Amino acid sequence: MIEYLEILGQEVYKIIFLLVPILVSVAMIVWLDRRVWGLVQKRKGPNVVGPFGLFQTLADALKYIFKEIIIPASANKVVFILAPIVTMTLALVAWAVIPMSEDLVLANINVGILYLFAISSLGVYGIIMGGWASNSKYPFLGAIRSAAQMVSYEVSIGIIIINVLLCVGSLNLNDIVIAQKELWYVIPLFPMFVIFFISSLAETNRPPFDLPEAEAELVAGYQTEYSGMMYAMFWLGEYANILLMCAMGSILFLGGWLPLMDIYPLNIIPAPIWMISKILFLFLLFALIKAIVPRYRYDQLMRLGWKIFLPFSLIYLVLTASFLFYFDKLPKVNI
Amino acid sequence: MIVHSIFFYFFSVIAIFSSLMVITSRSTINSVFFLILDFISVGCLFIMVGAEFLGMILLIVYVGAVAVLFLFVVMMLNVAEQKQSWFIGKKSTHIPTGLIVSVLILLELLVVVGGWKYKEDLMSSSTLLLSEISNTHQLGLVMYTDYILYFQLAGIVLLLAMIGAILLTFRERVGVKKQSYLNQISRSPSNAVELIEVKSNQGVKVDD
Incomplete structure (x- = not known):
């Protein structure tokens, strides 16, 4: 029994050392997002609290903690309180399988990519629950929009993942990274990378696909009735999800923790730094797109997902499979 | 081993509890949430x-x-509260049908599980051997080789279901203005805007 407790203690210690950096980096990433947004629009962005305004998010979080949590009288209280908890938990739970280097990973499971996909497909529940439990028109409309949007873009993300898996021959995230040692998949699968990136914008409800919270039409979408810490949890969960999608993109296409090239000055830089810089690069693209692209119309969004991305990624899947088969490059089965 | 059984009983108790809650809870939304919990466990x-x-x-x-x-x-559908529950209030008419279906399912399970447990050669195919190969790998080895026909048939059944659903709900509405994306994109100022000299006191006739 003591042994089990010891193992449990070690695991808890590892989990804390995973979660605390993620929460801190989520806070930093919010600052970065607002900063980039400001710079694009020739504003300064948050620059008052701390050096370069770095502590702005911490100040915001403190403000949210001390604000009153208002629960609408006609809301379904249990579901209303559960919704932000579900969003936040799911956003953090997925990080368990993200490899920061070959052995710096909490759980190196065989079906890592499926796990990521499953968790990101559960993310829709936080939003639906929040929207429905508020018992108000705008949140409900926002929730329905976002559920439809997330379910439809998941389909194309799934097919893109299959594309990559065809080249790798394993569902393990570390194997996916190691398979890119010679060539990052962003080069042979560049169209898929673009579609993955756009789909992950839609999947995380980021502009230009932020229709669930389009303030011009729906006030704040599913978050309308939320206040104080519960709103902040939705917000943290959203940004943790964005970081997760960036991590997924860098694992699937940008070679994860592998260096740019396996030559002297580049390969002494530790692997986690490569991983973090790739995540940051993708996040900068997210932030720039938020600042420069106008919002899509809802029917255009659905059309893009179902009529353009889905057929295109299916065709590309067939092409990839045929190419691999014809040139005998299919991953070898090692039993 | 003891930790394994603790986890097993933890998940199975949650699964059984939530499946009971699915059929007994009065609010349909709660039923669906318990169904989700059941799936997860x-x-x-x-x-x-x-x-x-x-x-x-x-x-x-x-x-x-x-x-x-x-x-x-x-x-x-906004069926928040179920008016007639099978143990509260008015008698439901769904009970006989439900009973027949569940008894049939129980019988089928009994036959299959019993036969599989007590008769050696009931299953025509050999079961997968547990070995070093991961479960996903084993599935992949047989799914596209030995069972390709069944796999494709299942796919076709699903495709048929999808086409059927679309066919049932599809109706052509008349008098609806549709947007053509090609026309919207290919508009240019030369064919969309027109400059007109307006004579005073005469106005302009705009055709729309």
Whole structure:
């Protein structure tokens, strides 16, 4: 029994050392997002609290903690309180399988990519629950929009993942990274990378696909009735999800923790730094797109997902499979 | 081993409890939430017996897609409270049908599980051997080789269901203005804007 407790203690210690950096980096990433947004629009962005305004998010979080949590009288209280908890938990739970280097990973499971996909497909529940439990028109409309949007873009993300898996021959995230040692998949699968990136914008409800919270039409979408810490949890969960999608993109296409090239000055830089810089690069693209692209119309969004991305990624899947088969490059089965 | 059984009983108690709650809770929304909980705990049980692929697929397909649709339907129809429950108030007419179906399912399970347990050569195919190869790998080895016909047939059945659903709900509406994306994109100032010299006191006739 003591042994089990010891193992449990070690695991808890590892989990804390995973979660605390993620929460801190989520806070930093919010600052970065607002900063980039400001710079694009020739504003300064948050620059008052701390050096370069770095502590702005911490100040915001403190403000949210001390604000009153208002629960609408006609809301379904249990579901209303559960919704932000579900969003936040799911956003953090997925990080368990993200490899920061070959052995710096909490759980190196065989079906890592499926796990990521499953968790990101559960993310829709936080939003639906929040929207429905508020018992108000705008949140409900926002929730329905976002559920439809997330379910439809998941389909194309799934097919893109299959594309990559065809080249790798394993569902393990570390194997996916190691398979890119010679060539990052962003080069042979560049169209898929673009579609993955756009789909992950839609999947995380980021502009230009932020229709669930389009303030011009729906006030704040599913978050309308939320206040104080519960709103902040939705917000943290959203940004943790964005970081997760960036991590997924860098694992699937940008070679994860592998260096740019396996030559002297580049390969002494530790692997986690490569991983973090790739995540940051993708996040900068997210932030720039938020600042420069106008919002899509809802029917255009659905059309893009179902009529353009889905057929295109299916065709590309067939092409990839045929190419691999014809040139005998299919991953070898090692039993 | 003791930790294994603790986890097993934890998940199975949750699974049984939530499946009971699915059929007894009065609010339909709560039923759907308990159904989701049931799916998740059964997925965890799958992972515990080493079928991690099945567990994940259960999460992706049932929790990530099917239950979302359930939730949609229940929320849109606004059947918040079930008026007639089978043990409270008015008698429901669904009980006989439900009983017949569940008795049939029970009998089928008894026949299949009993036969599989007590008769050696009931199953025509050889079962997968447990070995070093991961569960996903084993599935992949047989699914596209030995069972390709069944796999394709299942796919065609699903495709038929999809086409059928679209056909049933499709209706052509007349008098609806449709947007053509090609026309919208290919508009240029030369064919969209017109400059007119307006004579004073005469106005302009705009055709729309």
